[in-house]
Amino acid sequence: MFTPLPDKPDHPALELEMLEIWEREQTFERLRERNRGGPKFRFMDGPITANNPAGVHHGHGRTLKDVFQRYKAMRGFDQRYQNGFDSQGLWVEVEVEKELGLGSKREIEEYGLAEFARRCRDRVAHYSEVMTNQCIRLGQWMDWENDYYTFSDTNIEYIWAFLKEIHDRGWLYKGHRSTQWCPRCGTSLSQHEQAGEENYVEMEHPSLFVRFPLKGREGEALVVWTTTPWTLPANVAAAVKPDAEYGLTEDGRWVAVARFPDETFVKRAPGSELVGLEYSGPFDNLPAQAGVVHRVIPWDEVALDEGTGIVHIAPGCGAEDFELSRVHDLAVVAPIDEAGRMLPLFGDFHGLSTTEVAEPVVASLRERGLLVSVGTIVHRYPICWRCKTPLVFRVVDDWFIAADEIRQPMLDANATVDWTPPQYGKRMDDWLRNMGDWNISRKRYFGLPLPFYECECGDLNVIGSRAELEARAVSGLDDLQELHRPWIDGVRIRCEQCGRDVERIPEVGDAWLDAGIVNFSTLGWRNPEWKPHGYATGASAGLSGADLPDHAYWEEWFPADWVSEMREQIRLWFYSQCFMAVTLEGRSPYQRVLTYEKVFDERGKPMHKSTGNSIELNDALDRMGADVARWLYCAQVPSQPLRFGYGLADEVKRRLLTFWNSVSFFVTYASIASFDPSAAPAEPQPLDRWLQSRTAQLVRDTTAEYERYWTPGVVTAFESYVEDLSNWYIRRSRRRFWDEDPAALAVLYDSLTQGLRVVAPVMPFLADHLWRHLVGPDESVHLAPWPEPRDVDDALLAEVADVRRVVELGRRARDEARLKLRQPLRRLVTEGAPLAASHADEIADELRVKEVVFGEVEASELRVKPNLPVLGPKLGARLAAVREHLARGEFEELDGGRFQVDGHVLEPDEVLVERVGRAGWAVASEAGVTVALETALDDELVLEAKLLDRVHEVNVLRRDSGLAITDRINLWLPDADLLEQYRERLMTETLAVSVELGDLRVERA
Ligand SMILES: [Zn+2]
């Protein structure tokens, strides 16, 4: 009834087979059905960008989500399994532009917005299917037919409702300001999109020192420094630090004294005395500069650690410059168009890009004697988060949501959230304290159409729903296929103030509005009536069958008990959904968050296609298998970058193989013994009781780790359990399995079926495969209940833990003394593991010694050194004295591996302890436990070693002759001395019914 297992698992093959079984048996559907009506575990999936195949970092996040949904399902929780796809915005557009070979916004418009929108939707449809298949292969259980897509009309309508609320509160405004601008994408970008460190790269730029001649002061000029020559034609002012000292050099240059301490200055003055002076601008001849008066302004923020201490100010080209223009009433000269090219009023520079214009600018300055020097500089420079083009600044109109009023309510909401790991909650607080107003508009095409209708009467009409749009539309409704450009642009509405016809502004919305609203849009907030398939509207029709639930449902499922995404989502999804939920409902949309760092390669380097160390998710799943990948994901502490690669996968495979072998061992002997799990259990032996307790401890520990959303704790607990199970219980019980001992079989069966259940969420394939070998081919571990807690005999576990420490050290001492384990020894002395005292027989047996003594180990010399990286910071200057005392042997050994030295108590991790065996002893020591083995051999010990070698040899011969484990044999041996001394043992240990003198030979009896 138990089918044997092969030597090792073929993970990918076994997983594909399991996927078919789950499909055939409808395992997931049965699980959901079983849990329906149970207590709720409210999980909200953050939408994944359906724009490319999923990568290994997506596999990481998806695994964590699946692990905890599976855990909660085993515990009987009713859950939503709705997957989300992020499906509109700049990322999709940029990829479709590449596909179509379009290089600019003009080309998109020539191509046609309707066809462009279709292409964007098609791309999302394609990649959402690709990703779905990848996630299924990874083992993720989701309601794949009913995904939410953020480009659905319903999702868009919910954002409209939010924006109308924002407008009613007076938080919505159109800002005229200088923002970071991508010249390729032709749009401004927001603070939260650009904040990631990956959006900065090292770049080489020109570095210029330029003279601005002072008016009315012959021969004197300000000297400024800039790395952006394209901004010089837009210069309107020069800023000095009022309280800094400036000096005039002999050749007529004004600079900050602090910057050039070795210069000789003919005149000195505080910055405040330069304020108000007028100068000739570097490009006064350009039409764009007509009428601009250039003067010196005060600015406390002028840096004195770079440049000249005098800063060139161009309000049309920088955020701070623009702010200064408001304070000092400066002209704003904007030099570039939306593609980053110089405007017509800039003369010969017209049409050049910001890079192309650098050379003629420098040439012109040089020709007119304004160039002091020119070189290059390498510095960190921002690039577009989406297309990697270097950014510039432009002064444009953008739409913003004011953040000041909501800042404190969001901080209060975040204080109610449990963050794992906790330090990420503080990062969220930092983000909220520093967040600027939310720039929600993008000058693009395939995105949320902002429902803003600006009327020339001055009124801003904000539409809050499709129904409102229809009620107020005066034209264009008939062609409104979905709420996207170009169709939405054709709808004009009547101004509520003056009755004029108004058209929509052309801008679309920030994609984080799309993702942030899903706690409302997918759960039916304020929806009066449940609509079957009611979420699958607009572009998502035909892709999803999702319902739009009613408000009562929203009440049941909001807020989420748990969400999980990467750390960068603090400034993205965690932020945007918190912003929206606090606005609409005054509370956080999630109660617990698990967040985690990036995936690196196995040496801890970032993965890049260009460096050849990146791994495709499909490749990883095909080669290592999903369980192994999931194990790597789960083993990692989330606050550290995750290491991922095939070498690490091989290590995981080895550990999983140990468990596989344990199950295989059981199956082999359970078959031989015709073991019946339903039979009344036999009386367990002490080692069985230990395993029962050890298993109860595993259940207790892993349950606690799952409850705190800490997968590395689950992995560690399971790995150490497998080590104990395999290398202690099974190894020490082999003989009982040969003897078909019913207690051993029953206890091992029970332990394996408990262990499989607690590990099933992490490695769902292998766990179910093995479960079916143990419990039955039609049973699934995923439908099994979570193991009930049982009593843990902590005292017994501590005893055996001490025993295992002594045995481990005994082995190490043997290894170092090159004494093979088949060589029996006379005596072992151990100290520091007092709980092991009642297990002396087991220790003697394990380490093959005749006598085990618990007492002081005098057979060694103790050498103690400071562990400098730990002890140095603790002791500081007192370290030297402690070190000397240790070197002279002036210390006292305390309990638990601690030492008293020079008035300090040193903990075990603060010292490096070495015990060196005296002659005739092999010694090993660690963390306060010492084991010493007497190495001297006498004739009896030597003969017994010969016996054990022979037994080993015979058993190899048995196996090589094709004999079954249980076959009895007739045995011939050449060793008269062994036959005389050890006849009985020879027979028992080789299953021989007779043994005679002769050449080594075995035959089946
Ligand atoms: Zn871009």
Ligand SMILES: [Zn+2]
């Ligand atoms: Zn009006």
